[in-house]
Amino acid sequence: MREDARRALLDLPPLPRGFYLQETLVVARALLGQLLVHDVPGEGIVAGRIVETEAYLRDDPACHAARGQTPRNAPMFGPPGFAYVYFTYGMHFCFNAVTQPEGIAEAVLIRAVEPVAGLDAMRARRAGARPRRIRDEELAAGPARICQAFAIGREENRLDLVESRLSIREASSGPLEIVARPRVGIREGTEYLWRFCVAGSPFLSRP
DNA sequence: CGCACGATGCGCT
């Protein structure tokens, strides 16, 4: 990645703390079109446009925090604008942005990203032992794929998205057409349409 | 294409 391109990304303002204090369903929609940026130490910058999110609310049976605070979900109870990264299925990480004031456990899961910068690094991290080249559309289509492509893991849990190497930055984009659907991969709370997608994007985790 | 399943760690009951 060229230095000027890197600087251009880091010059974009991160979404301010107050952004994450809006209603979580509002945040989940408003994150669409914004840029997820990780300045990976020693490895360069990766960035992508958020095209799919899910909201998880307190008292929502599908929310990790629904049954109270534990060591794992503690970041959800913390202040807004921080990362909640959790490990699941024995091999995958998923990345959330925490919303609401400290003490109120809500968050937005980032489910799909359209790669914008650092595609070679993403591909290298995603390739593993896979023989075939991964298409751009599949590089970060899925919460665990994002974490792999963006080098998000335990180290990134609790990072401040407003001022740290992992950030969500304001992208200039026109009005988006957004569709709401049931959330993916949960057993309870399927009646809520809390999955939000940029309509027609080829970078979604599922159509 | 779609569906079924295994991988694999760990938080929680």
Place this chain on the structure above:
DNA sequence: GCGCATCGTGCGA
């Protein structure tokens, strides 16, 4: 022990 906010592969249509 059980089940999980997942992904890749393999098989059949």
